[in-house]
Amino acid sequence: xxxxxHLTKHYQVHEKQEGFLGSLRALFHREYKAVKAVEDISFEIxxxxxxxxxxxxxxxxxxxxxxxxxxxxxxxxxxTVAGFTPKRRQREFLTTITLVMGQKQxxxxxxxxxxxxxVNQAIYDIPDDVYRRRVGELTEMLGLGGLxxxxxxKLSLGERMKCELAxxxxxxxxxxxxxxxxxxxxxxxxxxxxxxxxxxxxxHGATVLLTSHYMADVTALCRRVMVIDxxxxxxxxxxxxxxxxxxxxxxxxxxxxxxQSEAVLRGYGELRDRSELRAELRVARDRVTETAxxxxxxxxxxxxxxxxxxIEEIIGQVFRGRxxxxxxxx
Amino acid sequence: MRYFxxxxxxxxxxxxxxxxxxxxxxxxxxxSLLGFASGLVVIYAMFNHATAIGGWSLPEAIAxxxxxxxxxxxIEVFLYPxxxxxxxYVRTGxxxxxxxxxxxxxxxxxxxxxxxWRAPDAIVGLAxxxxxxxxxxxxxxxxxxxxxxxxxxxxxxxxxxxxxxTTTAFWWVRVSNVMELFNAFFVAGRFPIxxxxxxxxxxxxxxxxxxxxxTVPASAAVGRLDWPMALGSLAIAxxxxxxxxxxxxxxxxxxxxxxx
Amino acid sequence: MKTTLIRRLxxxxxxxxxxxxxxxEYRAEVLIWMIAGTLPLIMMFIWMGxxxxxxxxxxxxxxxAAYFLLVFIVRQFTVCxxxxxxxxxxxxxxxxxxxxxxxxxxxxxxxxxxxxxVMRFPIVPPxxxxxxxxxxxxAKLSIAASPLFLLAIAGAWLIRFNMHYxxxxxxxxxxxxTSFEGLLFTIYMVFGGALFPIDLLPPTAQEVIALTPFHYxxxxxxxxxxxxxxxxxxxxxxxxxxxxxxxxxxxxxxxxRNGLKRYSAVGA
Numbered sequence: 001x002x003x004x005x006h007l008t009k010h011y012q013v014h015e016k017q018e019g020f021l022g023s024l025r026a027l028f029h030r031e032y033k034a035v036k037a038v039e040d041i042s043f044e045i046x047x048x049x050x051x052x053x054x055x056x057x058x059x060x061x062x063x064x065x066x067x068x069x070x071x072x073x074x075x076x077x078x079x080t081v082a083g084f085t086p087k088r089r090q091r092e093f094l095t096t097i098t099l100v101m102g103q104k105q106x107x108x109x110x111x112x113x114x115x116x117x118x119v120n121q122a123i124y125d126i127p128d129d130v131y132r133r134r135v136g137e138l139t140e141m142l143g144l145g146g147l148x149x150x151x152x153x154k155l156s157l158g159e160r161m162k163c164e165l166a167x168x169x170x171x172x173x174x175x176x177x178x179x180x181x182x183x184x185x186x187x188x189x190x191x192x193x194x195x196x197x198x199x200x201x202x203x204h205g206a207t208v209l210l211t212s213h214y215m216a217d218v219t220a221l222c223r224r225v226m227v228i229d230x231x232x233x234x235x236x237x238x239x240x241x242x243x244x245x246x247x248x249x250x251x252x253x254x255x256x257x258x259x260q261s262e263a264v265l266r267g268y269g270e271l272r273d274r275s276e277l278r279a280e281l282r283v284a285r286d287r288v289t290e291t292a293x294x295x296x297x298x299x300x301x302x303x304x305x306x307x308x309x310x311i312e313e314i315i316g317q318v319f320r321g322r323x324x325x326x327x328x329x330x
Numbered sequence: 331m332r333y334f335x336x337x338x339x340x341x342x343x344x345x346x347x348x349x350x351x352x353x354x355x356x357x358x359x360x361x362s363l364l365g366f367a368s369g370l371v372v373i374y375a376m377f378n379h380a381t382a383i384g385g386w387s388l389p390e391a392i393a394x395x396x397x398x399x400x401x402x403x404x405i406e407v408f409l410y411p412x413x414x415x416x417x418x419y420v421r422t423g424x425x426x427x428x429x430x431x432x433x434x435x436x437x438x439x440x441x442x443x444x445x446x447w448r449a450p451d452a453i454v455g456l457a458x459x460x461x462x463x464x465x466x467x468x469x470x471x472x473x474x475x476x477x478x479x480x481x482x483x484x485x486x487x488x489x490x491x492x493x494x495x496t497t498t499a500f501w502w503v504r505v506s507n508v509m510e511l512f513n514a515f516f517v518a519g520r521f522p523i524x525x526x527x528x529x530x531x532x533x534x535x536x537x538x539x540x541x542x543x544x545t546v547p548a549s550a551a552v553g554r555l556d557w558p559m560a561l562g563s564l565a566i567a568x569x570x571x572x573x574x575x576x577x578x579x580x581x582x583x584x585x586x587x588x589x590x
Numbered sequence: 591m592k593t594t595l596i597r598r599l600x601x602x603x604x605x606x607x608x609x610x611x612x613x614x615e616y617r618a619e620v621l622i623w624m625i626a627g628t629l630p631l632i633m634m635f636i637w638m639g640x641x642x643x644x645x646x647x648x649x650x651x652x653x654x655a656a657y658f659l660l661v662f663i664v665r666q667f668t669v670c671x672x673x674x675x676x677x678x679x680x681x682x683x684x685x686x687x688x689x690x691x692x693x694x695x696x697x698x699x700x701x702x703x704x705x706x707x708v709m710r711f712p713i714v715p716p717x718x719x720x721x722x723x724x725x726x727x728x729a730k731l732s733i734a735a736s737p738l739f740l741l742a743i744a745g746a747w748l749i750r751f752n753m754h755y756x757x758x759x760x761x762x763x764x765x766x767x768t769s770f771e772g773l774l775f776t777i778y779m780v781f782g783g784a785l786f787p788i789d790l791l792p793p794t795a796q797e798v799i800a801l802t803p804f805h806y807x808x809x810x811x812x813x814x815x816x817x818x819x820x821x822x823x824x825x826x827x828x829x830x831x832x833x834x835x836x837x838x839x840x841x842x843x844x845x846x847r848n849g850l851k852r853y854s855a856v857g858a
Contacts, residue, residue, distance in 0.1 A: 071426050073583070094432035106427040108343065110350050115343055122336045123431050123438075151350075357769040364776045368785070375786045376636075379646040384639060510626035518632045525639045526632075 001175060001207040002045040002068065007077035009038040009063050009231075037063040039231040040077070047174075050201055050208040052222035052239075056319050060231040061211040065177050068209070069099045082175055095124055098173040102180035105164055107152045113163040114148040117170060124171035131170070138166040142196055158189030165196065176200075178210040182217055194220050215312045227315065229322055239311075247314045250288045252281040254295065255303040268295060277302075282309070332433075337441060344411075344444040358447040365402065366454055369395050369520065384525025391522070393462020394548035397481070398520045399455030401543060404485055405516075406448035409492045412440050414509060417499040420585075429582065436578045440493065459551050467553040480547035480560065483567040488543055490570035493578065500581040512538075519544035542566050601693070606701050627665050630784050631721075634658030637786065638725070647790045654787075655725035659718050660812040661784050666714045667707055668747045668807060672699050676758030677767040685853065696755065696846075703751060732817025738824065742811035745831035750807050752838035759842065762849030783809035803834040 012032040038060040045051055055061050066072040067079060070086035070093065079086055084093035107116045121131045139145060142162045152160060161181065169176075178197065182190040198221055201208055212218055218225060218239070225242055227235040235242055252269065259276045268291055270282040283291045288306055295301060373395060377388050386394065416439055419425040428438050459477070463469050495512055515538040523531055523541040535541040542563045549555040637654040640646050649657070676699065679685045688695045722728040757774065761767040779785055781804035788796050788809050799805050810827045813819055819827060 066426070069430060071429055071585075089429070091432040094430060097430075099426070099430055101423075101426070104422065104424055104426065106424070108347075110347055111343060115346065119336070119339055119343065122332065122339050123433050125332055357766055357773070361769070361772050361776065364773055368776050368780045371780055372785050375790050376640060379790065380640045383636065514626045514628045517629050521632075521636050526635050527639070530635055 001047040003080040005078045007041045008075045010075045041233045048205045052218035052225040053211040055228040059228045097175045098168045099177040100168045102183035112149045176208045247309045249282045251307040253305040254279045257300040257302045384522040386522040389462045389465030390552045393459045396455040396458025397548040400452045403451035411443040411445045413496040416496045477550040480550045483563045484543040486567040490574035493574040497581045630658045630661040652727040656727035656730035659721045664811045670754045672754045673758040673771040677761030680761040739815040742814045746807045748835045756841040759845040782807045806831045
């Protein structure tokens with residue numbers, strides 16, 4: 001459905017030194033710096049897949065999404081989405097995709113969302129019966145009852161996001177690009193949006209590419225993740241593989257009957273968290289069972305649990321590691 | 331067809347929006363009135379001391395001011411509420427939504443909102459033109475038709491210039507005042523082009539064609555228009571419209587949104 | 591006492607240089623603004639054309655040239671756009687962030703505007719001088735009056751800035767502040783004398799206009815430089831400038847104090 005080969009985006013920003021002299025210098029001579037926003041990325045996404053796109057701020061997620069939706073022209077490389085070249089922005093292409101940006105809104109602020117829907121109906125040329133059916137379906141799936149006739153400015157952030165989603169999906173797109181769709185929402189609303197995306201994907205077989213800061217979005221929705229850092233794709237595959245590949249450790253959660261000293265615990269692994277009767281140890285993946293057995297044998301254990309290291313930590317660790325490598329290279 | 335359907339929806343939207351903010355009504359009315367009064371005061375001050383401006387008599391000058399008011403209304407009703415917002419769209423990145431729509435983005439940006447409360451200015455302007463016509467050659471159908479066509483051509487030219495000026499927002503993000511640039515020249519349109527020194531006339535005819543926007547339709551109304559100017563006006567309207575479209579497409583192709 | 595002064599000066603320097611940086615960043619816009627102020631020059635051509643065959647109401651062509659070129663200079667050095675950003679800050683709640691700083695936002699806007707004047711210095715006076723030479727109007731100026739002219743421009747700036755700042759503060763009560771600005775501008779251009787010298791109007795109209803603040807924003811400084819005013823008239827003119835300055839500074843402070851109360855009450 002989506003095919004990306006050697007996609008690259010460089011652009012130039014001009015730099016200015018601070019203060020008065022810097023300003024004066026910039027007046028006569030501007031210095032430009034090339035920013036490599038996206039550097040030689042390749043991937044394929046099959047129809048109906050939900051893929052999570054992870055990376056720190058400025059990693060190139062949004063840039064990639066914009067190139068996929070035809071808003072930015074790639075510097076080089078090839079992109080095909082549903083058989084179209086996005087940058088040509090053909091009518092058929094634009095009616096096939098949608099882009100939802102959590103930080104921007106297309107609804108008319110001072111009018112009810114229903115009015116913005118009508119505008120989109122006309123823009124996408126949706127026949128009346130199809131339009132009514134879709135609004136009905138989206139209203140039911142998103143729980144929009146009563147919201148559509150309130151002015152957008154009077155809606156809460158979460159309600160507004162639901163209406164944004166509905167407006168973006170009225171034309172029945174086959175490919176959904178979701179850029180931080182849950183940003184700023186409370187936990188319940190995040191859950192609602194997530195459920196909706198999963199449901200929509202299931203019902204319509206739509207392909208979804210999603211970026212998010214909230215790992216829960218990704219773990220709940222996506223089996224496959226792509227991780228991007230400084231414009232480079234550093235991982236593409238199953239979420240579980242990412243965990244194994246980048247987190248060579250597992251987490252041992254311990255509860256004791258008698259308080260244990262730090263020194264004793266350090267002998268078994270990397271001590272993460274400790275209170276009187278509890279501790280968390282990080283242990284290499286291949287030595288987990290053995291260590292657990294030793295602990296059970298040596299210490300008065302009340303309870304023991306083996307868990308994966310939380311995905312946030314893994315990702316954070318990956319990025320920190322790469323940053324350290326980059327710093328060292330300098 | 332779809333474009334007409336959209337225009338209808340956009341107008342309905344705008345009407346609803348305007349009703350939301352009814353406070354605008356009074357202020358728009360007062361500013362119309364003030365603009366009208368100040369224009370007449372200037373004409374009064376001039377004809378208080380002279381019998382003609384650039385060869386134009388008082389009724390002719392009033393017709394010209396009427397045309398000027400019609401275009402001011404055109405700008406306030408159509409151009410300012412739409413193209414005037416373009417820099418904001420670019421700055422906030424909301425331009426992205428427009429570009430994602432399977433329709434001409436130039437159309438969507440140009441005809442989204444209408445400030446109908448400034449439309450009465452156009453009616454007052456028409457009345458002034460009518461007065462000028464009655465006082466000079468009379469209300470002949472031929473001059474009415476010709477004036478109407480020239481007004482239309484002037485409107486197209488005005489739109490095209492505004493469109494090109496605001497399109498620069500794609501590069502210079504903070505050009506919300508670029509419209510001021512046009513206004514600086516446009517105010518010259520209150521007066522007959524013949525009232526200016528030759529070099530200014532050249533600028534106002536060939537570089538910023540204000541002469542074709544106001545002087546030509548007013549000339550048509552009061553029976554002063556010659557054919558070369560009439561044809562020139564049509565050619566300029568067509569040429570500028572094409573140019574604005576090409577410029578728009580080029581700008582969109584170059585566009586990189588606020589958060590890249 | 592001395593250290594506060596030094597601190598203030600340092601603050602002023604930082605404010606000014608940051609603003610300058612922003613301006614240079616947007617140099618295209620600065621240029622546009624200068625061109626946008628050419629209305630007086632268009633009026634100049636029209637009136638010079640009218641006076642081509644003999645003086646109009648006591649003004650020969652060169653008199654009109656001198657008058658409108660001075661109008662241009664006065665308008666350029668009293669340029670003020672504070673209403674829009676100020677009312678936006680208030681409406682969108684950006685004011686809250688500014689209030690956190692131990693500095694009245696007033697001074698940030700003052701710095702903005704002063705830089706705009708500095709940016710105009712290398713361009714406006716040479717252009718005007720060239721215009722005066724080309725139109726043969728240089729002799730119409732009273733060079734001896736230039737210090738007074740600068741003083742009158744300073745007075746005009748103070749009135750105009752505080753007037754507009756007060757108008758911007760109206761945003762605390764209604765979101766129509768920017769629409770009022772349009773009204774104010776029209777009156778300012780006519781009463782100020784940017785479209786024609788006020789003495790082309792009947793005497794009664796002139797007397798009424800001389801009571802409004804608008805005359806002291808353009809017409810009065812120009813008349814000073816043209817050396818038209820007698821000692822008494824000068825005294826009266828500067829007195830009126832001082833009066834209107836005080837009135838608008840007072841209005842501004844009143845509006846600011848009451849507006850803030852309202853702002854924090856609403857909790858925007």
